[in-house]
Amino acid sequence: MATQNVGFQMLRSAAAGALLMAAGALAAIAAQRHAMETMRQRVEELEEQARAQQRSNLAWQQRQHWELLSKAMDDPDLTEVLDIYDTPVSPQRRRQYLFANALYTNLLCYHRIGNLTREEFFQHVRAMFQNPVVREYWYATRHLRASLTGTEEAELGALVDHLLLQLEEADTDEWWVVGEPPPADE
Template identity: 75%
Template sequence: MATQSSGIRGLRTAVAAVLGIAAGAVAAAAAQRHALDAIGERLEHLEKRAVTQQQTNLAMQQRQHWELLSKAMDNPELTEVLDIFEAPVTVQKRRQYLFANALYTNLLCYYRIGNLTRDEFFKHARGMFQNPIVREYWYATRQQRASLTGTEEAELGLLIDDLLLQLDEADTDEWWVVGDPPLDA
């Protein structure tokens, strides 16, 4: 009986050891899971903060762009610095083009910071490009946009180019229905 009793004790000890190891593994897994969840939450917080910082940076850049353009539009000598158009233009036309640039850049910024969907961007652009001066500006700056390959801004520029072709070819005066809005990316 002593042999049987020590065998049972040995079995109990082995079971207790296995249970201890299992409990330790469960506790370690739970601690690891908790750590992974905490890391996931921290990463999510950092990603949101990065998006917010990117939006802040874009807004600051937009403000600086407007301030520079405003100075140039107010001073013909500074306006000459921004004469990047393919054909010579008058000071008045250059100032109008700079304002058209400010309008388009503002629309682009609104899209980039998430205030507009791609569909809304398209619809606003469709209205903006009804103005002949804005269209002239667009055509006069074609050369600068050609260097923007592979960027989101280049994609949107091509979208505008396509829209203008559709508007030019449309056999309707109802410009607000011309063109298929893009699928939001």
């Protein structure tokens, strides 16, 4: 009987040890999960800070772009520097092109920082390109956009190109219904 008692006590001790080890393992797993969750939250915070910084940088760059274009539009000597068109244009038309560029770039920036969805961008562009000077500007700068590949700006430029083709082929005066809006932003 004493042998059975010793065996039973050893079994109980082993079971208690196994339970303690399991409890320790569970506690370690719980601590790891907590640490992983804390790290995941920190990574999300850092990613959001990076997105906010990128939006801030884009807004700053947009401001710089506008200031440079404004100077060029106000000073005919500076406007000459931006004569990048395949065919000669008058100083007045060059200033108009610069303003068209500023309008388009503003829409592009608004979309990139998240103030406009792709569909809203499309709607604004569709209205803006009803102006013949804006269309002329777009065609005059086609060669400049040709070097943009694999970027969001290139995708949006292709969207505008496709829209203009649809507008030109449309047999309706109701321009606001022409063109297929792009798929919703992801």
